[in-house]
Amino acid sequence: MLTRELFYTWIAIGLGISALIPGIETRCKRTANGKRYRLTIALLADDNNSNVTQQEGILMKNVVLTGEVGKCFLSPHYLKLKVHDSLGMDKKGWTWIKNGMEQASLSQGTRPGTRPNLIIGPFYTNLAMMLEREGIAYLVTDYKGFDWIDMSRVEDRVKWKTIVEIRPPAQEQNLAVVDLFSVNEWDSAVMVMPGQPRDNQECQDLASQLLNKQVSLIPYSVEARSDNAEAMIKEILRNARLSRQRHIIVCSPRDERDKLIEKVLKEAKLFDMLSKSKQYFIFVDPSSYLQPFAGANQMYRFGLFSARCQLLAFRYIRPSYDGTMQSAMEAASIDAARVTTLGLNRYITDQQETTNSFSDARFIKALKSVSLENGKTGIIHFNATGQREGYTLDLYKHGGEDMYERIAEWSFNGTSPDYRLNQTGIVNDPRKKPQIGIFPELVKVVVVIEDPFVMTKSISMERENREEFEGFTIDLLNHLQSALNFRYEIYVSPNNQYGAIWDGMVGEVKSGNATLAMGAISITSQREAAIDFSLGVLSTGVNILVSMPADHYTIFQFLKPFSLELWMAILGSSVVVSLVYFVLDYTRSEKKFTLKETLWFSVGTLLKRGTDFSPRPISQRVLTAGFGFFVLITVATYTANMAAFLTTKNLGKTITSFESLSENDDISCGTVRNSATMNFLSMGTKPVFKRLWEKIQESDGLVSNSSEGRERVARGNYAFIFDYLINAYSEGADCDIKAVASPILIQEHGIGMAEGAPFKTSINIELLKLKENGVLQGLKKKWWDDKRKCNIDVGNKKKSNVQFGVSHTAGVFILGAFGISCGVAFFLFKKFYLIAKPASRNTDEEDEKEKKQLCNASPGSVSRSSKHSIPTPV
Structure with a gap:
C-alpha cells in the first residue's frame, strides 16, 4: 500500500515539474513520448535533374508546418530519386526499384531503415506497384513519366489504393471535347498529334472516344521536333482546306516541349485560315497551360487579336491576359505541396489515440479527404480511390474581339452531353473582355476589422454581404471594382489577424481561400516572401498611442510666469534700491526717506501705486526714474506671461518618444500579437527596441487587435505601439488619448495577392491612376481629417479657449486675504498694546x-x- 502511494506521489511530482519545464508546451500531445514524427518526402527527378530543384523549392516554400502539426512533425527531409539512375525505372522491376530507393536514401543522409512517407512525381506503373505493396502514399502530378513510359495513367485503369492524383484525368478532359462535338452535331474533324506513341497516348484516347461517337476523324501524326515538321503541317492544312474541313483538333500533351500548337498556328496563318469565321480550331493540352495563348504578347505575336476563326480550348487553369501564368508542372507542384500540408493537418486532427508510430494508411486516407476550393489547377476533391473529382472545365475563346471569353462550362457529373456541357447561362459583360482571364468570377477579399480601414455598420440583413462594411478600404475596393469590372465578396480574416506566412490574411491568400487581402496590411519582407503585393496604397510608420495626462493646477499659478530665481532677483533689487534711497537721504537735515518710508516707497513703486511725496534731490530723482523704468518692464513682462499661463492647461508629464518610453518604468507598453510591429520590435537590434520588447514581455503587453490596445491606453499606464495611421485615427476619435513620437519603420500598406497573380499589373495601374487623380488623397481626408472629433495636436490645430475659474486665481485671493489678515492683526496688536499701558x-x-x-x-x-x-x- 505504501509503495502504491509513493508511486502516485512521484507521478504527481513529475507532472508538476513537467508543467514548469519551458519547452513542455512545444511537445506533441499526439505521441506517447511527446516527440515529433519524422517525415521524409521523395521527389522523382528525370536524368538531368532539371525539374527537381524547382520542385523541391516549391515544396519547401509551401509545405509549412505550424500549430499542432509543427509540434508533431519535424521539418520534412527531402530525397531526390532519379527515375533512371537511382530506380532503374526503364529496365528493372519493382523489387529493384525498392532497393534503389533504399540506396538513394542512405546516400542522401537518411538513417538506415527509414523509408519515404510520401512520393511526389509523375506516374510510373512499376513504382505504383512497389508503393502499393509497401503502403506508401504516391502523389501523382502527371499522367506519365518524364521521357520513358511503361504505361501512362491514361491507359492504366487499375484502382490503386495508395495513389492520389493532382491532375484531372485526361480521359475526362477528352470527354469534354467529345461532348462539344455531340452538342454542336459536328460529325467530322482532322486531328494533328505527336508522332511518338509514348507522347500521344492522350490523343489516342481522344480519337477512340470520337470514333465511338460516330465522328469521322482523320488523324495525322507529326514528328514535332523533327526538321520537316513544318512541311508535314503544311501538307495537313492544305488537305484540310481542299476538303473544306472546318474542324481541326490540335492535340499536344507535351506542348511546352513540342510547340506543336504554335507551329500549327503559324502555318494556318499562312493559309489564311485564321480569317475564316466558320473555321474551328480545337486545342487539347491536358496540362491546360497552352503556351501560345499565355498573355497579350503571344496574342500579338501570332496575330490572334485579329483572328476571325474560332480558337477553342477547355481549361481548368484560368487563362492569363498578361502572361504571368505558371507552368503546368509548377501549378501541380504547388497544389501537391498544399495537399500535403492539409493532409498532415487532417492526420493530426483525426488522430485520437496517442502513439509513437506514424501510420501510412491513415496518412493516405487524410490526403484523400483534402478539399481545396481554389487550387492552382482548379477545385481539388478526391474520391475513395484518390482520383480528382468535382472539378470543372471552362471552354474559352482564344482570339478576335472575344479574347478569353468563357462560352461554356463542363462537369463530369451527368449522364448526357447536354447535361455535362452547359452552354447557357454563361454571362459575359462586354466591358470585361480584357479582364475575363485575369480575375476569378468571384473575387474573395479577406480583411481585418480595423478603424478606419474596415468597419462594420448596422444594416438590414436583406442587403448584400459587402454592404455590411465601410471604411477607407471599402471605398478603395469599390473604385477598383468599377475600373476593372469584377464581382467581389468580403469576409473577415480568421481571428481578425494580419498574419505572416500561414496564418491570418496572408495564410488565406497563400492557401487560395482569398483572392485579395486588403486593409492596413504592411508590406514586409516576410510577407513578400509568402505572397505578392501591389504598389503601396498609403505610406505609414509606427508610433506610440498614450493617454492624455491629467490637468494640473496650483493655487499659486499666478507666480508661474516668473521663476523663483527671478522673483528673488526682483525682491532683492527692491531692497537694494530702498537702501540706496536711505543712504542718499541720510545726510540731509530734512530726512524724508527713513527706513520705514524707504521700504514703503519701493513697494509702492513696484506695485505702481505711487507715494505721498516725491524725491527732490537730482540724485534721488535719477534713481527713481531708473527704478520706475525697471518696474515698468517687469510689470509688462509679467502681464504678458500671466495671460499665457492662465489660458493654457498645464499637463502632467507624459511619454514623448520611444526613448522616454523605454526609460519610464511606471508605464507598460505593448502592440498587436503576430503583427509586423511585433516582428520589428522582437528582432530589433538597437538597445531602445530591445528594452521595449523586454517591457512588452514582462508586462504581458501583447493584444489581439488595435481596439483592445486602444482600450488599455484609455484605462491608463499603458502605451500602445502600432501603425501610425491607425493611431492617428484613434487620436482624433477619442479626446482622452493622443499619438506621440515621430513615426519609425516607414512602410507601405498594399494589396496582397497570390504569387504570380495575373491581375497584379492591372491593379497597380489603377492604383497609380487613383493617386494621380487625387482620389486616394481625398479618401484619406474623408476618413481621417473629416472624422476628427478632437483638436489636440499642437501646431496646425486651433487651441480651444480656456474659461477662467477659481482654480486659476485662487492664489491671488489667498494672498489678498493674507494681506487683510496681517493688517487686522497689526491693528489689533497696536490697539491692545496701547490699552495695556x-x-x-x-x-x-x-x-x-x-x-x-x-x-x-x-x-x-x-x-x-x-x-x-x-x-x-x-
Whole structure:
C-alpha cells in the first residue's frame, strides 16, 4: 500500500515539474513520448535533374508546418530519386526499384531503415506497384513519366489504393471535347498529334472516344521536333482546306516541349485560315497551360487579336491576359505541396489515440479527404480511390474581339452531353473582355476589422454581404471594382489577424481561400516572401498611442510666469534700491526717506501705486526714474506671461518618444500579437527596441487587435505601439488619448495577392491612376481629417479657449486675504498694546513733550500744541 502511494506521489511530482519545464508546451500531445514524427518526402527527378530543384523549392516554400502539426512533425527531409539512375525505372522491376530507393536514401543522409512517407512525381506503373505493396502514399502530378513510359495513367485503369492524383484525368478532359462535338452535331474533324506513341497516348484516347461517337476523324501524326515538321503541317492544312474541313483538333500533351500548337498556328496563318469565321480550331493540352495563348504578347505575336476563326480550348487553369501564368508542372507542384500540408493537418486532427508510430494508411486516407476550393489547377476533391473529382472545365475563346471569353462550362457529373456541357447561362459583360482571364468570377477579399480601414455598420440583413462594411478600404475596393469590372465578396480574416506566412490574411491568400487581402496590411519582407503585393496604397510608420495626462493646477499659478530665481532677483533689487534711497537721504537735515518710508516707497513703486511725496534731490530723482523704468518692464513682462499661463492647461508629464518610453518604468507598453510591429520590435537590434520588447514581455503587453490596445491606453499606464495611421485615427476619435513620437519603420500598406497573380499589373495601374487623380488623397481626408472629433495636436490645430475659474486665481485671493489678515492683526496688536499701558504715564509724557516744544518756539510745535490746548471756536 505504501509503495502504491509513493508511486502516485512521484507521478504527481513529475507532472508538476513537467508543467514548469519551458519547452513542455512545444511537445506533441499526439505521441506517447511527446516527440515529433519524422517525415521524409521523395521527389522523382528525370536524368538531368532539371525539374527537381524547382520542385523541391516549391515544396519547401509551401509545405509549412505550424500549430499542432509543427509540434508533431519535424521539418520534412527531402530525397531526390532519379527515375533512371537511382530506380532503374526503364529496365528493372519493382523489387529493384525498392532497393534503389533504399540506396538513394542512405546516400542522401537518411538513417538506415527509414523509408519515404510520401512520393511526389509523375506516374510510373512499376513504382505504383512497389508503393502499393509497401503502403506508401504516391502523389501523382502527371499522367506519365518524364521521357520513358511503361504505361501512362491514361491507359492504366487499375484502382490503386495508395495513389492520389493532382491532375484531372485526361480521359475526362477528352470527354469534354467529345461532348462539344455531340452538342454542336459536328460529325467530322482532322486531328494533328505527336508522332511518338509514348507522347500521344492522350490523343489516342481522344480519337477512340470520337470514333465511338460516330465522328469521322482523320488523324495525322507529326514528328514535332523533327526538321520537316513544318512541311508535314503544311501538307495537313492544305488537305484540310481542299476538303473544306472546318474542324481541326490540335492535340499536344507535351506542348511546352513540342510547340506543336504554335507551329500549327503559324502555318494556318499562312493559309489564311485564321480569317475564316466558320473555321474551328480545337486545342487539347491536358496540362491546360497552352503556351501560345499565355498573355497579350503571344496574342500579338501570332496575330490572334485579329483572328476571325474560332480558337477553342477547355481549361481548368484560368487563362492569363498578361502572361504571368505558371507552368503546368509548377501549378501541380504547388497544389501537391498544399495537399500535403492539409493532409498532415487532417492526420493530426483525426488522430485520437496517442502513439509513437506514424501510420501510412491513415496518412493516405487524410490526403484523400483534402478539399481545396481554389487550387492552382482548379477545385481539388478526391474520391475513395484518390482520383480528382468535382472539378470543372471552362471552354474559352482564344482570339478576335472575344479574347478569353468563357462560352461554356463542363462537369463530369451527368449522364448526357447536354447535361455535362452547359452552354447557357454563361454571362459575359462586354466591358470585361480584357479582364475575363485575369480575375476569378468571384473575387474573395479577406480583411481585418480595423478603424478606419474596415468597419462594420448596422444594416438590414436583406442587403448584400459587402454592404455590411465601410471604411477607407471599402471605398478603395469599390473604385477598383468599377475600373476593372469584377464581382467581389468580403469576409473577415480568421481571428481578425494580419498574419505572416500561414496564418491570418496572408495564410488565406497563400492557401487560395482569398483572392485579395486588403486593409492596413504592411508590406514586409516576410510577407513578400509568402505572397505578392501591389504598389503601396498609403505610406505609414509606427508610433506610440498614450493617454492624455491629467490637468494640473496650483493655487499659486499666478507666480508661474516668473521663476523663483527671478522673483528673488526682483525682491532683492527692491531692497537694494530702498537702501540706496536711505543712504542718499541720510545726510540731509530734512530726512524724508527713513527706513520705514524707504521700504514703503519701493513697494509702492513696484506695485505702481505711487507715494505721498516725491524725491527732490537730482540724485534721488535719477534713481527713481531708473527704478520706475525697471518696474515698468517687469510689470509688462509679467502681464504678458500671466495671460499665457492662465489660458493654457498645464499637463502632467507624459511619454514623448520611444526613448522616454523605454526609460519610464511606471508605464507598460505593448502592440498587436503576430503583427509586423511585433516582428520589428522582437528582432530589433538597437538597445531602445530591445528594452521595449523586454517591457512588452514582462508586462504581458501583447493584444489581439488595435481596439483592445486602444482600450488599455484609455484605462491608463499603458502605451500602445502600432501603425501610425491607425493611431492617428484613434487620436482624433477619442479626446482622452493622443499619438506621440515621430513615426519609425516607414512602410507601405498594399494589396496582397497570390504569387504570380495575373491581375497584379492591372491593379497597380489603377492604383497609380487613383493617386494621380487625387482620389486616394481625398479618401484619406474623408476618413481621417473629416472624422476628427478632437483638436489636440499642437501646431496646425486651433487651441480651444480656456474659461477662467477659481482654480486659476485662487492664489491671488489667498494672498489678498493674507494681506487683510496681517493688517487686522497689526491693528489689533497696536490697539491692545496701547490699552495695556498705564494712563498716568501716558499723560506725564505728553505734558513733558509739550513743554519742550513751547520752549523751542517751533511753529510746527506751537501749532500742534495749540490743537491740544486751545479749543476751536464754534
